[in-house]
Amino acid sequence: MPSIFNLIWSKEIREGLYTWKGLVWLVIASILFSFTSYLLLTNKELSLLDQAELLWLLSKIILVVALLIVTIDASMVIATEFEKETAESLFLAPLSIRDFILGKFLASFTLWLALFIVAVPYMLATSAGSHLAPAFLGYVLLLGSLGVIGFIFFIFALSLLYRSSKSTLTTSLMLLLAFTAPALFSSTLKTATVATTISKINPIDNIFSSLDNVLVDFQTTLSQNWQFLFPLIVFCLVTFVFLSFSISVFRRQGIIRNE
Amino acid sequence: MIEAIIADRLTKHYGATMAVDTLQLHVRQGEFFGFLGPNGAGKTTTIRMLTGVVNPDEGNILINNFSIKDKSNIARTIGVLPESRGFYDWLTGAEYLDFFARLYGITERDSVAVLLERVGLTAQRKKKISAYSRGMRQRLGLARALINKPSILFLDEPTLGLDPRGQQDVQNLLRSLNQDGMTIFYSSHLLNEVSELCSRIAILDKGKIVAEGTLNELRQQADRQAGTLTDIFLTLTHA
Numbered sequence A: 001m002p003s004i005f006n007l008i009w010s011k012e013i014r015e016g017l018y019t020w021k022g023l024v025w026l027v028i029a030s031i032l033f034s035f036t037s038y039l040l041l042t043n044k045e046l047s048l049l050d051q052a053e054l055l056w057l058l059s060k061i062i063l064v065v066a067l068l069i070v071t072i073d074a075s076m077v078i079a080t081e082f083e084k085e086t087a088e089s090l091f092l093a094p095l096s097i098r099d100f101i102l103g104k105f106l107a108s109f110t111l112w113l114a115l116f117i118v119a120v121p122y123m124l125a126t127s128a129g130s131h132l133a134p135a136f137l138g139y140v141l142l143l144g145s146l147g148v149i150g151f152i153f154f155i156f157a158l159s160l161l162y163r164s165s166k167s168t169l170t171t172s173l174m175l176l177l178a179f180t181a182p183a184l185f186s187s188t189l190k191t192a193t194v195a196t197t198i199s200k201i202n203p204i205d206n207i208f209s210s211l212d213n214v215l216v217d218f219q220t221t222l223s224q225n226w227q228f229l230f231p232l233i234v235f236c237l238v239t240f241v242f243l244s245f246s247i248s249v250f251r252r253q254g255i256i257r258n259e
Numbered sequence B: 001m002i003e004a005i006i007a008d009r010l011t012k013h014y015g016a017t018m019a020v021d022t023l024q025l026h027v028r029q030g031e032f033f034g035f036l037g038p039n040g041a042g043k044t045t046t047i048r049m050l051t052g053v054v055n056p057d058e059g060n061i062l063i064n065n066f067s068i069k070d071k072s073n074i075a076r077t078i079g080v081l082p083e084s085r086g087f088y089d090w091l092t093g094a095e096y097l098d099f100f101a102r103l104y105g106i107t108e109r110d111s112v113a114v115l116l117e118r119v120g121l122t123a124q125r126k127k128k129i130s131a132y133s134r135g136m137r138q139r140l141g142l143a144r145a146l147i148n149k150p151s152i153l154f155l156d157e158p159t160l161g162l163d164p165r166g167q168q169d170v171q172n173l174l175r176s177l178n179q180d181g182m183t184i185f186y187s188s189h190l191l192n193e194v195s196e197l198c199s200r201i202a203i204l205d206k207g208k209i210v211a212e213g214t215l216n217e218l219r220q221q222a223d224r225q226a227g228t229l230t231d232i233f234l235t236l237t238h239a
Helices: A004-018 A021-045 A053-078 A079-083 A089-091 A097-126 A133-162 A164-185 A193-201 A204-214 A221-255 B043-050 B071-077 B091-101 B110-118 B135-144 B164-179 B192-197 B215-223 B229-237
Strands: B003-014 B019-028 B032-036 B058-063 B078-081 B150-155 B183-187 B200-205 B209-213
Touching: A004 A097, A004 B091, A021 A053, A021 A097, A053 A079, A053 A097, A053 A133, A053 A164, A053 A204, A079 A089, A079 A164, A079 B043, A089 A097, A089 B078, A097 A133, A097 A221, A097 B215, A133 A164, A133 A221, A164 A193, A164 A204, A164 B183, A193 A204, A193 A221, A204 A221, B003 B043, B003 B183, B019 B043, B019 B058, B019 B183, B019 B200, B032 B043, B032 B135, B032 B192, B043 B058, B043 B150, B043 B183, B071 B078, B071 B110, B078 B135, B091 B135, B110 B135, B135 B164, B150 B164, B164 B183, B164 B192, B192 B229, B200 B215, B200 B229, B209 B215, B209 B229, B215 B229
Parallel strands: B032 B183, B032 B200, B078 B150, B150 B183
Antiparallel strands: B003 B019, B003 B058, B200 B209
């Protein structure tokens, strides 16, 4: 008998393919990556941008686009089961909330991996001729995965509490914006104690700083990036605790809660 | 007689509204049990509590001697056609049932085909659910409720949206399932249907059971020598 979470995972993948939803995201990402890579490579040829800077900019764009798409998709996958009234039948079957969440998580994480695979040719094209390609690909995958995991946990926790895709999406996008906007500020704007503290705990800031460390400063080992990886791992743990709390609230409230 | 469903002092509030009030219910194994009540009487909330979808504020529920908290055993014992009927519209009828069969760990390849045949959807098995009529969705929901060969079947308005022939087909199917020993808990607004099918009936009003028994026992409780179930219902619920 297949694991039940596998069934939920494969259902989500099939839905992404049958309804074209998943493919549309990949096409949108591909268009954005093509456009960005073309602009960056043109600038490089004009000697306006060195290759390390180019890779750093592209990696930031890939990760922000991927995080945005995963955030939008993950905001729907759980909440729509409640909105379309399919959750009741699903939970009447011997399906635990743990298997349900795990299946949905794997589906959203698969979308991130698919987006990464779409981005690979652009990353290889822009890093051609430099020794940075393995580190570039490796760190985008590692940092992106940690960021995506943390965001999916947070979004799923909200979905279980709100049971509404609109509310989940609005709150999640606001959080993504709140993390991304300060990360795009130049370092000269982050000199005050409060700004540096926020910067140290902001997961997006840590992703960008680690990429800067790897691609611009050539600090490519994990130990050289631990100061950035550690806050990302903490972010994942905090959001996992939030998700665990939401699951316990869900169990207490029941599949259909008080109206 | 062995009890299939026991609800003891079941209570549920929605804010200040008392949806179900210390409800006592005993349904025997193999019984075709009708559950009636006016709109807002608490029927759907009761069914949702009996199937583990809504947590009661107070009270205990035993289904085939399993506590309602024993979700895994309950899920394998019961089949439910709930009031909310969401479907994955992008799947075909056969794919939809196959997905639920796998959730229950059922691997026999012909089980889905047999069920589609039983509910009269064989010809539409390869159609997307989005193209199904309301009646076809109803039949598909019923097939899903039967996928795990449950010993207790909960039905909330199972013939809603069906044409007279469809209603007849579903009634015949339910009769045959009951004759095979399945306990059926049947909630409907179609009182003729309930009086034809059910061996015992409970009438719920404002969250409380106001009468329970065979049709004759209900007549006695309503102080009526004769009359249809509709007359009894109107007398007892003051609707």
